Amino acid sequence: MTDERPAPLVEVKPDADALATAVAGELLNRIADAQAAGHVPHIGLTGGTIAEVVHKEVARMAPASGVDWGAVHFWFGDERFVPSDSPDRNAGQARAAFLDEVGATRVHEVPAADQVADAEAAAASYSEEVRAEGGGAFDVLMLGIGPDGHVASLFPGHPGLDVTDALAAAVHDSPKPPPERVTLTFEALDRAHTVWFLASGEGKAEAVARALADDGSVAETPARGVRGLTETTWFLDHDAASRL
Numbered sequence: 424m425t426d427e428r429p430a431p432l433v434e435v436k437p438d439a440d441a442l443a444t445a446v447a448g449e450l451l452n453r454i455a456d457a458q459a460a461g462h463v464p465h466i467g468l469t470g471g472t473i474a475e476v477v478h479k480e481v482a483r484m485a486p487a488s489g490v491d492w493g494a495v496h497f498w499f500g501d502e503r504f505v506p507s508d509s510p511d512r513n514a515g516q517a518r519a520a521f522l523d524e525v526g527a528t529r530v531h532e533v534p535a536a537d538q539v540a541d542a543e544a545a546a547a548s549y550s551e552e553v554r555a556e557g558g559g560a561f562d563v564l565m566l567g568i569g570p571d572g573h574v575a576s577l578f579p580g581h582p583g584l585d586v587t588d589a590l591a592a593a594v595h596d597s598p599k600p601p602p603e604r605v606t607l608t609f610e611a612l613d614r615a616h617t618v619w620f621l622a623s624g625e626g627k628a629e630a631v632a633r634a635l636a637d638d639g640s641v642a643e644t645p646a647r648g649v650r651g652l653t654e655t656t657w658f659l660d661h662d663a664a665s666r667l
């Protein structure tokens with residue numbers, strides 16, 4: 424990230440449920456507004472614990488939202504390279520939590536381990552799909568942060584941090600299981616218009632503080648390396664914000 428982008432905003436909610444309600448409501452507003460303006464929005468989804476709560480809240484609020492679910496593209500910031508029926512798959516979790524229920528039809532999944540030979544092939548295929556559909560210019564990209572500061576599946580000190588010639592990369596030996604993954608690279612994550620980080624719980628507090636500190640390295644805290652072109656907002660609950 425070399426250009427000047429707006430500084431991150433921070434929104435703190437009392438707990439995970441309040442956080443999820445705020446994020447789900449804002450997401451539905453952004454999608455509905457984009458559609459009202461004649462635009463088909465592209466939304467990047469994250470895996471992880473707070474994402475699951477947000478997704479269920481989206482499903483709950485969907486009927487009153489006015490969103491046309493056939494006119495939204497959904498993508499994943501990262502994926503676990505496991506068989507398509509594995510409960511570890513971020514896509515499977517998002518489908519179960521809201522995508523299938525609302526009837527989303529334009530869901531762009533990373534190929535699974537029973538569909539392609541290896542994580543490299545999955546990354547190449549996903550990269551191609553992202554490139555063909557706007558190159559990662561997501562209207563809203565939601566991202567989690569790990570307690571170690573990882574974002575998507577870009578882990579501290581891992582080789583994926585240095586990939587500059589692809590929009591998606593294979594990850595091996597991930598410090599967090601499962602070990603094989605596919606992630607969007609900084610090249611792709613940096614093209615999003617709006618980036619929302621979602622973090623809940625005391626276990627994320629130190630990583631959040633490192634990510635938002637005036638100085639520090641992306642190699643140590645990869646989440647420092649992603650900012651939206653027009654907006655970056657950190658949605659935190661009280662505990663995740665406790666070290667700011």
Ligand SMILES: O=C1O[C@H](COP(=O)(O)O)[C@@H](O)[C@H](O)[C@H]1O
Nearest residue numbers: 469470471472473567568569575
């Ligand atoms: O493995 C992953 O972890 C991160 C954070 O998840 P959390 O459960 O600690 O909140 C998530 O952002 C990423 O998409 C996922 O693959």
